[in-house]
Amino acid sequence: MHEFEGKIELSERDKAMLAGNEGRAAQIAIRIVIRIALIQDAPRLLDISNVHVGGSIYTGQASLKVIETLADLGTKVRVPTSINAISIDRQRWRDQHIDEEFAGYADRLASAFEKMGAKPIFSCTPYVFPDTPKLGDDIVWAESNAIVYSNSVLGARTNRHGDFLDICAAITGRAPACGLHLPENRKGNFVINVPPLSNLDSSFYAVLGYLIGKHAGNDIPVIQGIRVQPSVEDLKYLSSTLATSGAVGMFHMVGVTPEADSLEQALGGVPAVRTLDVAEDELQSVFQKLSTTTEDELDLVLLGSPHFTLGDFEVLAQLTTGKQASPDCDMLITTSQYVHQQARDAGYLAPIERFGARVSTDLCLCMLNASMFPSDTRTAMTNSGKFAHYGPGLVGKKVSFGSLKDCVESAVEGRRKINKPAWLN
Known part of the structure; x- marks a missing residue:
């Protein structure tokens, strides 16, 4: 026995x-x-x-x-x-x-x-x-x-x-x-109504996830109102911030995720215990509060938390082609060796490296060591809601949050440049 x-x-x-x-x-x-x-x-x-x-x-x-x-x-x-x-x-x-x-x-x-x-x-x-x-x-x-x-x-x-x-x-x-x-434990019970927005990018999904995570508690969110098919990258950034600001282990997105062909299926035929109607001003507030500094000075752009995917590299290659980062602003991207090789084979790395960015594999932003950067590095910028949340404590730098396009434009100018998100009316 x-x-x-x-x-x-x-x-x-x-x-x-x-x-x-x-x-x-x-x-x-x-x-x-x-x-x-x-x-x-x-x-x-x-x-x-x-x-x-x-x-x-x-x-x-x-x-x-x-x-x-x-x-x-x-x-x-x-x-x-x-x-x-x-x-x-x-x-x-x-x-x-x-x-x-x-x-x-x-x-x-x-x-x-x-x-x-x-x-x-x-x-x-x-x-x-x-x-x-x-x-x-x-x-x-x-x-x-x-x-x-x-x-x-x-x-x-x-x-x-x-x-x-x-x-x-x-x-x-x-x-x-x-x-x-x-x-029986995978049914949603917390309905999230998203307003009809357009021009959605990964920064929207990072902000939405962060907002929902703060409200979700132990509930399983069911997101409805997304009118376009999110990319792998969009869903990656959503997943990361849901788990950053809250203890969310699962969400449903009506018409997108495999257990949510309909709202009824996602809820398991049972009424939701509560509903959150997302307002644009709430999204804008979260977008702004993810930055822990308003300083214009920018020493470093950090991308890749979670790891950059092939789709991320494709978008970054488009944004950096024909441009050059300021010599005063470093850009570091973290990814896996597998995706790094994919990006090289696809031709995405060449314009990114010409732009002045460097790539590191095996580790990710949340494992960075402060010794990797010059001692006078003070401020950083990221498109990652997860790193914007954890970064100040992890690397001891003030961190700004913006879209991937914001990060590129800021690196070019060598100072923080954050535009109003295109998905806000």
Whole structure:
């Protein structure tokens, strides 16, 4: 008899792992999964088909020891597993003035995940890679924007998980059967009425997500009123700010996301518990408040939180063609090696690099180290609502928020230039 007897329904394989029949690492991992399931009042575990590990950021010796211990026990992940962005750019960290000891620890952490069979995509946008999960798949994805995107846009099922549960799920192929894994918990209950706006760009979706997140609480938003098909990039920025200003794990968008062909379907045939009628002045207020400075001086433009996608590079290439950034303003873009190569093959990188921007891979903006920039760098600008929120605390810089077009125009002039959004009447 094991200590979990009578507390949770376990499969024969779960019991075998508990008994150590699949090795010490699987035994440790299944115990952790079960304990979390008990905390979450899950009646059983379920099989999963994919994992995206979020605990890939080096935060100290304790987290490194846990992952290296699992790897040293010889275990391998049981399901396809990918790795989130890491703490360093493996190709460029020396040129970025990163401390060698820190870089060594960060690399060891990534290597331990690789040793267990996880794919080193080092990206916070795993949904742009081949072989993404499909509608109805049970998965365990970490990274807040990826969780929202997978639940909402892909229709795959995952909860918001903390570090270590992800790798334990990858090792065992099991996760607690609760929360957004269960169909009855995926119904929307908070209707968001968006006014009839045109000329929507990614800044609109970042602002809308930030606004909704502040109101949502534990509810699942159902967005209606979007009259154009959002791009992957639009939905990426929406997902990221929903999870930044609130604890949203999923949204529906009527006529867009796969579980919301109609408002009735999104709500599961049950009336909404509440409604938010979004006003243009609220959107404008959020747009302005995402900036934490009004200084005109601009030292740095930061793009790529979440990671720049191929569509982002395409738009940026169009905006930068024939233009030149001010020598006083640096522009840094973070993305994955996969998308970086896609952008180069598509011809998007050439005009961007001629403009004066530089690209860093493997890490993302939220893992930037202040030593990567000149010591007199004071102000930055971004098109990312997520980084506008977290950036001042993460890198110690005052941050302005604007559209991607604003970021390019500001880099050209070497000073902050933020226009009234084209989507505001």
